[in-house]
Amino acid sequence: MGNVAEMRVIEGGKQEPQEVSAEQLRILEALLFAAEAPLDEKTLASRLPAGIDVKPLLTQLQHDYASRGVNLVKVAGKWTMRTASDLAWLLTKESVVTRKLSRAAIETLAIVAYHQPVTRAEVEEIRGVSTSKGTLDVLLETGWIRLRGRRKAPGRPVTYGTNEAFLSHFGLEALTDLPGLDELKGAGLVDPSLPAEFSVPVPSDDPALRDDEDPLEPGDLDLGLVPRSEEIGEDSAAEPEDKSGE
Numbered sequence: 001m002g003n004v005a006e007m008r009v010i011e012g013g014k015q016e017p018q019e020v021s022a023e024q025l026r027i028l029e030a031l032l033f034a035a036e037a038p039l040d041e042k043t044l045a046s047r048l049p050a051g052i053d054v055k056p057l058l059t060q061l062q063h064d065y066a067s068r069g070v071n072l073v074k075v076a077g078k079w080t081m082r083t084a085s086d087l088a089w090l091l092t093k094e095s096v097v098t099r100k101l102s103r104a105a106i107e108t109l110a111i112v113a114y115h116q117p118v119t120r121a122e123v124e125e126i127r128g129v130s131t132s133k134g135t136l137d138v139l140l141e142t143g144w145i146r147l148r149g150r151r152k153a154p155g156r157p158v159t160y161g162t163n164e165a166f167l168s169h170f171g172l173e174a175l176t177d178l179p180g181l182d183e184l185k186g187a188g189l190v191d192p193s194l195p196a197e198f199s200v201p202v203p204s205d206d207p208a209l210r211d212d213e214d215p216l217e218p219g220d221l222d223l224g225l226v227p228r229s230e231e232i233g234e235d236s237a238a239e240p241e242d243k244s245g246e
Contacts (some may be wrong), residue, residue: 020192024048025064028057038078050068110143113166113178114201117148117213119161136160144169145219149213158220159213162203 003136031039031047045054052237058079062072065081083091101109108131124131126176139145143165162175172178181200209215 024052024057025061028054028061032072032079032081035080038075040078043081057238076126101138104129104131104137105138108135109139109166112139112145112160113162113175114203116203117151117163117210118161119151119157119159121157123160147216149209149216150220152212152214157215157217161207175205178203 027048028044031044041054041058044058045052048057050055058072065072069084069087070081071084073080075082087172104127107127108123111126112118115122115126120131120133120136136145140147143163144168145161148159148161151159166172167174180202183201
């Protein structure tokens with residue numbers, strides 16, 4: 001680019017040449033690269049010599065960067081430098097984020113694993129506290145539990161069961177490999193002074209619906225994937241009741 005670049009702009013329906021100074025382009029380029037956020041034209045113009053029309057400069061700079069790895073783009077009425085869209089895949093970094101499950105989620109997962117098929121109300125009855133819908137959504141998102149069907153009962157509540165991802169994550173060949181009562185006591189996970197009649201249910205791997213279940217209906221698979229903002233509105237009343245660590 002020389003010291004002066006010439007471009008044509010349309011004013012009043014006819015084309016007139018307007019000189020674009022290379023020094024002005026350098027100033028504008030520096031401002032855009034140094035900015036922490038997109039800048040509007042008024043802000044950019046205020047940093048240039050008085051009387052300079054910033055629009056032709058932006059047009060020229062946008063043209064100059066069109067074929068480069070970084071482009072000048074306009075976002076929400078402001079200007080900023082962005083990586084060329086066709087090169088975004090080179091800069092994409094995928095990472096695994098480990099999230100620790102809350103106590104409520106762990107308890108709910110254990111209940112679903114041992115008592116499936118089980119409804120949310122049944123999970124709450126076993127835990128003794130209300131279960132936030134968000135707790136079940138987290139487990140659905142991990143792929144460890146799934147929607148099985150609907151209980152043949154008033155309200156036809158959804159029933160939950162574990163998924164293959166649950167077995168894979170915990171290294172189980174089948175649900176029957178889950179620890180029994182004696183193993184749980186030996187690991188210190190169960191109070192040894194439990195009543196003599198207390199027992200741990202034997203979970204079943206059978207994917208077939210039981211006599212008290214109906215098949216899922218269209219749209220049921222989306223029940224656990226509502227936007228987080230809606231979850232907060234629906235579950236805010238139930239959340240305080242859950243005192244178990246969620």
